[in-house]
Amino acid sequence: MLSNLGNILLFLNVILSFSIIYVANRNLKISGGVDKNIFQLSLIQSTSIIICFFVLIAAFIVSDFSLITVYQNSHSLKPLFYKIAGTWGNHEGSLLLWAIILSIFSFLFLVYNKNHPKKFRLLTLIIQNILILGFLFFILFNSNPFSKISPIPSEGLGLNPILQDPALAIHPPLLYVGFVGASIYFSAAIASLITNYSEKSFSLSIKNWVLISWCFQTLGILVGSIWAYYELGWGGFWFWDPVENASLLPWFAMTALFHSLIVFEKRNLFYFWVIILCLITFTLSVTGTFLVRSGILNSVHTFASDPTRGIYILIFLSLMIFGSIFLLFKKYKKENYDLNRNSKETFILVNNWFMMFYLITVLLGTIYPIFTDALTDNKISVGPPFYNAIIFPVVVVFLLFMALGPKAKWIKNKFENIRTYILILTGAIGLNLAIIFFIKSFSLLSNFIIISALFLIISSLMDIAKALKKNKLDFARIISHTSFGFLVLFIGLNDIFTLEKDYNIKLGETKKFENYSIQLQNLDLKNYKNYQAVIGKLEIKNINSNQTNILNPEIRIYDKPKTLTYEAAIKTSLIKDYYLTMSNIDRSDYYNIKFQKKPLMAWIWISVIMIVVGGSIRLFGNAKNN
Amino acid sequence: MKLNLLLLLFIFFSKFSFAAEKTVDPNLIHKNLRCLVCQGQSISDSNSDFAQTIKLVVKDLIDEGKTENEIYEFMSDKYGDWIVFKPQFNTQNSLLWILPYIVLIFGGFFIYSFLKKRQ
Numbered sequence: 001m002l003s004n005l006g007n008i009l010l011f012l013n014v015i016l017s018f019s020i021i022y023v024a025n026r027n028l029k030i031s032g033g034v035d036k037n038i039f040q041l042s043l044i045q046s047t048s049i050i051i052c053f054f055v056l057i058a059a060f061i062v063s064d065f066s067l068i069t070v071y072q073n074s075h076s077l078k079p080l081f082y083k084i085a086g087t088w089g090n091h092e093g094s095l096l097l098w099a100i101i102l103s104i105f106s107f108l109f110l111v112y113n114k115n116h117p118k119k120f121r122l123l124t125l126i127i128q129n130i131l132i133l134g135f136l137f138f139i140l141f142n143s144n145p146f147s148k149i150s151p152i153p154s155e156g157l158g159l160n161p162i163l164q165d166p167a168l169a170i171h172p173p174l175l176y177v178g179f180v181g182a183s184i185y186f187s188a189a190i191a192s193l194i195t196n197y198s199e200k201s202f203s204l205s206i207k208n209w210v211l212i213s214w215c216f217q218t219l220g221i222l223v224g225s226i227w228a229y230y231e232l233g234w235g236g237f238w239f240w241d242p243v244e245n246a247s248l249l250p251w252f253a254m255t256a257l258f259h260s261l262i263v264f265e266k267r268n269l270f271y272f273w274v275i276i277l278c279l280i281t282f283t284l285s286v287t288g289t290f291l292v293r294s295g296i297l298n299s300v301h302t303f304a305s306d307p308t309r310g311i312y313i314l315i316f317l318s319l320m321i322f323g324s325i326f327l328l329f330k331k332y333k334k335e336n337y338d339l340n341r342n343s344k345e346t347f348i349l350v351n352n353w354f355m356m357f358y359l360i361t362v363l364l365g366t367i368y369p370i371f372t373d374a375l376t377d378n379k380i381s382v383g384p385p386f387y388n389a390i391i392f393p394v395v396v397v398f399l400l401f402m403a404l405g406p407k408a409k410w411i412k413n414k415f416e417n418i419r420t421y422i423l424i425l426t427g428a429i430g431l432n433l434a435i436i437f438f439i440k441s442f443s444l445l446s447n448f449i450i451i452s453a454l455f456l457i458i459s460s461l462m463d464i465a466k467a468l469k470k471n472k473l474d475f476a477r478i479i480s481h482t483s484f485g486f487l488v489l490f491i492g493l494n495d496i497f498t499l500e501k502d503y504n505i506k507l508g509e510t511k512k513f514e515n516y517s518i519q520l521q522n523l524d525l526k527n528y529k530n531y532q533a534v535i536g537k538l539e540i541k542n543i544n545s546n547q548t549n550i551l552n553p554e555i556r557i558y559d560k561p562k563t564l565t566y567e568a569a570i571k572t573s574l575i576k577d578y579y580l581t582m583s584n585i586d587r588s589d590y591y592n593i594k595f596q597k598k599p600l601m602a603w604i605w606i607s608v609i610m611i612v613v614g615g616s617i618r619l620f621g622n623a624k625n626n
Numbered sequence: 627m628k629l630n631l632l633l634l635l636f637i638f639f640s641k642f643s644f645a646a647e648k649t650v651d652p653n654l655i656h657k658n659l660r661c662l663v664c665q666g667q668s669i670s671d672s673n674s675d676f677a678q679t680i681k682l683v684v685k686d687l688i689d690e691g692k693t694e695n696e697i698y699e700f701m702s703d704k705y706g707d708w709i710v711f712k713p714q715f716n717t718q719n720s721l722l723w724i725l726p727y728i729v730l731i732f733g734g735f736f737i738y739s740f741l742k743k744r745q
Contacts, residue, residue, distance in 0.1 A: 234671030241666050337740040346741065353733040361726040368713075368722045376718060381660050383668075383711025390726050500653055566673060583673035592673060 002059045003067055006146035009052035013099070014136050016045040017129045024122045024129075034110075034118055038125070042107040045132075049103045053096050056145050057087045066152045069093060069145045075158035077530050077559075085169030086159045091293060091309070092145035094172060095135060101180040102132045105209070109184050113205045116197075120205070123191035124184070131183055134316050142312050161531070161558040161565050167227035171220050178217025179250045179285035184209050185257075189278035190324065193331045203265040206278065208622050210261060213281075214254040215615045221247050222608040233568045233581045235500070235596040237604070240387045245366045246288030249359060253281040256355035259348045266410060267345060269337060272328070273352075279324045284363075286317050296370055340412045347405030354398045361390050392445060399452035399488060403459040406477055424462070428454035435493070449492045456485035476621060480614025487607035490600045499597040504590040515543045518595055531558040536582045538569075538593065553582040553593070577601040650688050655697055656681060658711045668711065 020041050027035040059067050060083045063076040073090045074083055087093045106128040113121055139145070162168075185206040192202050224247065225237040238244060257277040264274050290296075294310025339345050365382040373379045404421075428451045435450060460482040467473040503511045503518070510519040522537035534555040541548045551569035558565065571578040579596040656670035656677075663676045669684075670677075680701075687697045698710050713719045 232667075232671070234667070236671075239666070239668075338742050339740050341741050346737070349737050349740065353730075353737055356733060357726060357730045360729045364722060364725055368719075372718060378718065379706065379708040380713045380719065381708055381711050382713055382722065383658070383660070385658055385712035386722075389712075390723075394730065502653070585678070586675065 002055055002062075002064050003146045003148050006052055006055045006059075007144070009048055009055065010136065010140055010144075010146070012048050013045060013052070013103075014133065014140070016041060016048065017133045017136065020045065021126050021129050024126050028119060028122050034121060038122075039110065042103075042110055042125070046100075046103045046107045049096075049100050053087070053100055056093055056096060057084055060084060060087050063156060065154070065156050066148055066150070067145065068147045068149045071149055071153050071156050073156070073159050075156040075530070078159060078164075079529065081166075082159060082164045082169065085164075088172050088176075089159060089163050089169070092139070092143045094176070095139050095143055096145055097173060097176055098180050099132060099135050099139065101176055102128065102135060102183055105181055105184040106132065106187075109188070109205075109209065112208075116201065116205050117195065119195045120188075120191050120197045120202075123194055124188045127187035127190050128184060131187065138309075138312055138316070142309060158530075158559070158561045160561070161556065161563050162231055165227055165231050167223050167230060171223035171227060174216050174223055175220030175247055178213050178215075178220050178254075179247070179282070179288070181209065181213030181216065182250060182254065182282040182285050185213075185278045186282035186320075189275045190327060193275060193327050196331070198271045200265055200268045202271075203261050203274070207258065207261050207265065208619060210254060210258045211615055211619045211622070214251070214258060215612050215619065217247070217251050217254060218608065218612050218615070221251060222605065222612075226605060229601070230568065230570065233566045235498075235568070235579045235581075235594075235598060240362075240365070240382075240384050242366050243288075243292050245362050246292055248362055249284040249288060249366075250281050252355045252359040252362070253277055253284055256352040256359075257281060259351045259355075263345050263348050269335070269339075269345060270349075272332060272335060276328070277352075279328075283317070283320055283324070284359075286313065286320065290314055290317055291366065342408060343412055344405070344408045344410050347401065347408050350401050351405065354394065354401070357394060358391060362387070365390075392449060395488065396445075396448045396452045399449075399456045399485065402481060402484065403456040406474075406481065407459075407463065420462070421459075424455055424458045425451075427458055428452075443496070446492050446496055450489060453485045453489035453492065457482055457489065460485065476614045476618035478614075479617065480611050483607045483610035483614065487604065487611065490603045490607060494598060494600050494604065497597075497599040501595045502592070503595075504585065504592050506590055512543075516595075516597075517541045517543060518593070520591065520593070531556045533557070533567075534584070536569075536591065536593075538580060538582070540578055540580070540595070549578055551578060551580045553580050555582060555584055572602055574602055575599060650692075650694050650697075652681070652684055652688060655684050655688075655694060658698070659684075659701060660709050660711060662705060662709060 020038060023035060023038055023041065027038065056069075058064075059070050060074050061080065063070065063074060063083070065071040065074075069090060069092045073093075074086045078086070088097045106125060109128070110121060110125055188202075188206050188209075192198060221244075224244070228239070228244075229235070229237040257274065260270050260274050260277060264270050290310060290313040293313060296310065339349070365386055368382055369380050403424075431454050432447055432451045436447065460478055464473065464478055467478075499514065501511075501513050501518075505511060505518075505520050507520055507523060510517055512518075518541070519539045520536060521539055524535040524537070526533050526535060534557075536553050536555075538551050538553070539548055540551060549571050551571060553569040554567040556565045556567055557563075566581050566583050568579055568581045570580075576597055576599040579598055581594045583592045585592055653670060657668050659669040659680060661667045661669050661672035661674060661677045661680075663674050664672045669680050684697060687700060692700070698712070698714075701709050702714070707713070713722060715723050
């Protein structure tokens with residue numbers, strides 16, 4: 001029953017998209033305002049796709065195993081929360097979520113851009129609906145979440161246990177709002193090219209959408225990292241895994257885009273560059289999807305891979321890319337810039353320059369193994385050491401520019417007091433020396449990173465002091481930039497300070513290292529609703545301060561599907577996290593325990609949240625001004 | 627152009643600081659080796675039998691006095707390049723290592739071309 005209802009709603013959406021395209025196209029040719037029917041059709045479209053998604057959620061809640069998707073990804077004994085989260089924890093359901101975001105953004109863009117030319121608005125709507133149709137056809141003919149299975153199985157296969165986690169349950173929707181949200185400025189950019197709508201006001205139509213998608217993308221990356229930290233049990237939060245990279249690529253493009261948009265809005269420069277970035281962002285989102293869903297890449301996220309999907313997405317992607325490139329070449333007019341070396345415009349270009357460098361490095365690292373595999377049959381791995389070696393030295397310079405850039409004025413900047421910068425730099429170096437003194441370890445690169453991060457932080461804080469005097473404070477920028485400085489600083493410190501020890505230990509045994517002792521005091525076997533757990537009780541004692549902490553790592557044995565997972569025990573405090581994992585060793589009564597002391601973890605998360613806070617302040621500020 | 631010079635200096639020094647570390651850290655090596663039977667995990671993160679074996683092999687190699695790079699080479703020879711997370715710098719991978727910097731330098735020239743020739 002639910003299957004039929006879902007399919008009917010999907011077909012209804014196809015019809016609605018075609019009708020919107022038809023009516024909008026007819027409306028283009030006549031004068032007057034935008035046809036009222038279009039608003040209604042668009043609203044019905046959004047509503048019906050949401051209902052369609054609720055139908056799927058309902059199928060998950062009542063465990064309707066006549067649907068293949070539910071059968072493959074759920075189980076009647078699963079907690080309700082994960083039954084619901086299971087809806088988008090799989091390929092088919094997540095595509096439906098994509099379709100929702102595409103439709104809602106399409107509707108809201110239409111509603112909130114009344115001041116822009118009718119032609120531009122209608123064309124954006126038409127392009128967006130072509131994208132929606134592309135996804136709907138993909139859903140209907142290849143990845144239909146409402147496909148039936150017969151005979152109806154009595155029980156489902158269950159959701160992969162490592163996906164049963166609150167952070168994982170919310171991070172895909174956040175990321176999807178981010179990179180599917182990018183579709184709306186992709187459509188707007190195409191519409192702008194076609195209708196020659198290249199005035200400054202074009203930037204107003206898209207800038208809030210860029211900010212919204214950027215905020216969600218950042219949050220999505222954050223929550224995904226937190227999930228990796230809690231759930232994957234290796235104590236890190238970023239592994240330069242292909243799927244992580246896929247979420248980072250559009251982020252670089254978005255970041256470059258909203259910086260360039262500032263120049264476009266103020267000085268009417270960089271129109272084509274802004275357009276290119278709009279096109280790149282969504283293209284990269286789809287590329288990421290292609291890489292992940294086609295199963296071409298080996299990664300921790302292999303929840304959804306199937307070659308036939310890959311081919312469909314590849315065709316879709318190629319059409320997008322060739323269409324965009326064709327249109328760009330047709331409409332491209334040479335723009336002449338005559339920028340002053342020391343001006344805000346130039347500094348923003350520098351931001352874009354670095355963003356493109358990061359983007360290309362990460363893209364290259366992600367897809368290079370595919371090429372070597374195909375061309376030479378030699379499969380290589382491109383992992384953290386590559387990215388660290390290429391990216392981090394450049395971050396040092398980037399942070400310095402990030403500190404200086406915002407101080408520059410439009411058009412022409414007077415050289416500011418060099419002495420202030422020297423003072424800030426001296427302060428940063430001094431603080432860094434203090435850090436070296438306390439940890440007694442030294443690596444030139446990490447110290448350069450710390451110095452440049454401190455430079456950015458101090459100079460942003462001085463900006464606040466100066467701006468407060470003049471009563472002209474750009475909170476959004478200062479918060480985001482300062483937090484970014486803190487983020488790099490905390491990541492750097494965390495990396496240097498981390499203490500990691502690995503032991504094989506028996507019940508009752510104690511191990512000592514540095515000024516810590518660690519004892520396996522007890523092992524407990526417990527039964528839960530959908531798994532069994534061996535829970536260890538370990539005491540970590542700081543010998544100097546005589547503080548003790550009890551940590552309880554678990555080894556979980558899940559029934560459906562049968563899997564063994566290792567749950568880390570984490571003790572978070574403002575200064576440091578204790579991170580402990582335990583695993584059994586076959587054919588022995590020893591347990592392997594891995595203990596890590598990770599300083600300032602909480603502050604890494606807080607910094608990212610503050611970066612998003614900065615973005616949101618800008619967003620609300622824009623909304624108020626409109 | 628000062629910037630690129632500075633950059634080269636940084637790269638040079640970062641390499642230098644790696645070379646300065648004489649002692650071989652098994653944890654670092656474990657992190658840079660892929661667990662071949664797992665999904666996207668390193669030897670250090672994995673609890674599999676394979677990972678345990680590799681850890682023992684690494685320990686033996688360190689005891690034999692092998693350097694970090696020699697251990698990676700040993701692993702590549704035995705299990706293929708797929709096992710090492712840091713791709714070697716050879717003809718096949720040269721584009722991977724060099725292209726990012728070419729982009730960076732090219733981008734610098736590109737921006738330079740937009741600037742006024744005289745202040």
